[in-house]
Each structure stands twice: as C-alpha cells, then as structure tokens.
Amino acid sequence: MQNYSATKRxxxxxxxxxxxxTGTYGETTKAIRVPESLVPAxxxxxxxxxxxxxxxxxxxASVFVPAANPSKLAxxxxxxxxxxxxxxxxxxxxxxxxxxxxxxxxxxxATCFIRAPGVSMLGAGVHPNDILVxxxxxxxxxxxxxxxxxxxxxxxxxxxxENKQWTLKADNPDYPDIMLRSDLELVVWGVVTNIIHxx
Numbered sequence: 001m002q003n004y005s006a007t008k009r010x011x012x013x014x015x016x017x018x019x020x021x022t023g024t025y026g027e028t029t030k031a032i033r034v035p036e037s038l039v040p041a042x043x044x045x046x047x048x049x050x051x052x053x054x055x056x057x058x059x060x061a062s063v064f065v066p067a068a069n070p071s072k073l074a075x076x077x078x079x080x081x082x083x084x085x086x087x088x089x090x091x092x093x094x095x096x097x098x099x100x101x102x103x104x105x106x107x108x109x110a111t112c113f114i115r116a117p118g119v120s121m122l123g124a125g126v127h128p129n130d131i132l133v134x135x136x137x138x139x140x141x142x143x144x145x146x147x148x149x150x151x152x153x154x155x156x157x158x159x160x161x162e163n164k165q166w167t168l169k170a171d172n173p174d175y176p177d178i179m180l181r182s183d184l185e186l187v188v189w190g191v192v193t194n195i196i197h198x199x
Contacts, residue, residue, distance in 0.1 A: 117156065120155070131195075131196040146168075146192065150186055
C-alpha cells in the first residue's frame, strides 16, 4: 500500500506562476474579503489609481521603475580616519562589502526612482534632478517627505498636519506652503526614503 503522505504532490511548483511585483499594479497584491456591494466601487478606485500612475509616467520623464530583480554589485565599505589635508598614508581598512540595492531599496516591488522636480526642497537637501528613492508601502505621516501628484503636477513636499489642517510644506522660503483643500486633486505616490545626488 502506497504511503501518500510521503509523496511530493500538491503545493506550489517552483518557478510556476507570475513573478512577484510584475502584475498590473507593479507590486505584490493581497487577497481580501469585501462585501459584494462594494466590489464595483473598489474596482473603480483601483482603475483610477492605475490610470493616474500611467498618466504621470507618460507625461513626466521623472518616473523610473527598477528591475524586479536588480543585479547585485558589492563594493568595499572602508572605515577609518579621513584627513582633510594631504593624505600621507592610507589609514583605513575594508570592513565589509556593501550593495547599494540592499542599502537603498528595502521593498523592490513597492519602490520606484523619481527625478526631483524643481528647487522647493533645497532645505531638505533635495536638488533639481536628484534621484529620489520612493517607497510606496510606507504610510505618509506628518514629517515625511512625499512625492505626489497635485492637480496632475508632480511635486515633492514635506507632509504636515497642524490643528487638523493638512499641508504640503516646502523646505525653501521662496515657495509657499500648500494648504490641502477639498477642491484640490491629490494623489500621494509614496514616501521618500533616500536622496541620490552628485557632489
């Protein structure tokens, strides 16, 4: 008599199915139970979110989506003293190797790179054309720098909430804060986690 518990039938086959993060929304999805009466409204909401993201990607050369499986390039991480004057000797050693993909991208399926538009966030160290690492899985809470579409225009601002009034704040005194009102169309794409710029 065959022992069926010892067979390797059933379960997920290795390599089968769609790769994680390659679906319609560019990130992993989760099955949830919702009332049947709300299904049309939820589908409409998801379609609108996808439409706005696709429109933003078409109208702006600022949006880049990283590869699902970024290649790894481990470089030496040197630690030790760094003299400001003329270096007389190499006073450092290689501590370990470091992969920038692992350092900057915590959740590849929810992360995208966006070029910083304008100079409204200079005080936060964001220069024009800097590469912003944006994580769409992080909750946008007050104090975070967010990338968003405001009436269809891409903007980077610091999210603030004072006395129940939500505001997009610039870190540049030449730019006014934007008070969020019901007549403004706002879509927050994600939270800026890192800034990459040349020196």
